[in-house]
Amino acid sequence: MSQYYKPNRKPDWNYGGPKWRLSRSKIALFLECARCFYIDNKLGVARPPGFPFNLNSAVDALLKKEFDVHRAGATAHPLMKQYGINAVPFVHKDINTWRENFKGIECQHAPTGFTISGALDDVWVNKKGELIVVDYKATSKDEKIEALDKDWHLGYKRQMEIYQWLLRQNGHTVSDTGYFVYANASKDKEAFDATLEFEVTLVPYTGNADWIEKTLLDIKKCLQSDAVPNKAPDCDYCNYREVVGKALLATQPKVEKAVLARKKHPKNNVEKTTGQLF
Numbered sequence: 001m002s003q004y005y006k007p008n009r010k011p012d013w014n015y016g017g018p019k020w021r022l023s024r025s026k027i028a029l030f031l032e033c034a035r036c037f038y039i040d041n042k043l044g045v046a047r048p049p050g051f052p053f054n055l056n057s058a059v060d061a062l063l064k065k066e067f068d069v070h071r072a073g074a075t076a077h078p079l080m081k082q083y084g085i086n087a088v089p090f091v092h093k094d095i096n097t098w099r100e101n102f103k104g105i106e107c108q109h110a111p112t113g114f115t116i117s118g119a120l121d122d123v124w125v126n127k128k129g130e131l132i133v134v135d136y137k138a139t140s141k142d143e144k145i146e147a148l149d150k151d152w153h154l155g156y157k158r159q160m161e162i163y164q165w166l167l168r169q170n171g172h173t174v175s176d177t178g179y180f181v182y183a184n185a186s187k188d189k190e191a192f193d194a195t196l197e198f199e200v201t202l203v204p205y206t207g208n209a210d211w212i213e214k215t216l217l218d219i220k221k222c223l224q225s226d227a228v229p230n231k232a233p234d235c236d237y238c239n240y241r242e243v244v245g246k247a248l249l250a251t252q253p254k255v256e257k258a259v260l261a262r263k264k265h266p267k268n269n270v271e272k273t274t275g276q277l278f
């Protein structure tokens with residue numbers, strides 16, 4: 001089995017278990033497909049993760065180091081000056097925990113009883129004492145990145161809104177405007193020469209966290225139900241699973257019959273024959 005995929009995790013990590021928390025990425029999964037969210041959090045079988053983006057992680061780590069130098073000196077990063085932002089990186093005793101994957105900043109949400117968490121990239125503070133959520137992104141696009149204007153940017157916007165909401169739940173005053181620090185690698189060079197060149201831009205976004213409370217209540221309702229939600233339309237994962245299942249069944253007419261028979265007589269034990277297929 002791949003070192004990245006552990007399908008049968010301990011029930012402690014499922015909804016109702018002592019280690020279960022609702023992370024920012026789980027909220028994103030619920031909004032993408034309630035069925036996958038339910039199978040993951042309630043039934044304990046997660047979708048295989050994507051392969052780790054090590055180059056993006058390297059850019060994140062280096063940007064963090066760079067901003068940490070200015071945090072220690074209480075100075076503005078040149079990018080802040082370039083964009084006229086009167087702020088400095090925020091100093092807080094928990095900043096490293098807030099930025100750590102699988103820890104992050106968390107809050108207890110009384111209406112649902114959930115512990116909600118998210119690991120953010122950075123926080124700045126302006127002259128009014130308002131916190132500014134900052135997220136680092138690394139990519140390689142031909143055009144200069146100055147706006148979040150694509151449909152798929154919705155996930156990034158929600159990500160920022162959840163971080164703003166989490167900071168507010170922890171009693172902080174937070175600016176509605178956050179920033180994406182975009183590092184865009186250029187492909188417009190003669191050769192690689194063991195060097196990537198990045199254009200770094202700052203993209204502002206004004207968050208609106210009004211959707212979060214209702215979504216949390218919807219998640220609670222979903223998790224408390226015994227009904228598995230419907231699948232999302234046009235999902236390549238489910239379509240693949242269905243097509244593969246049908247293709248394999250077509251090669252095994254006896255098994256197909258056994259599955260059909262099981263539907264009629266659920267007590268029949270056909271796991272032994274179907275196990276090899278799914």
Ligand code: SF4
Pocket residue numbers: 032033034035036037231232233235236237238
């Ligand atoms: S449609 Fe299926 S695979 Fe796709 S996200 Fe939903 S449950 Fe998961």
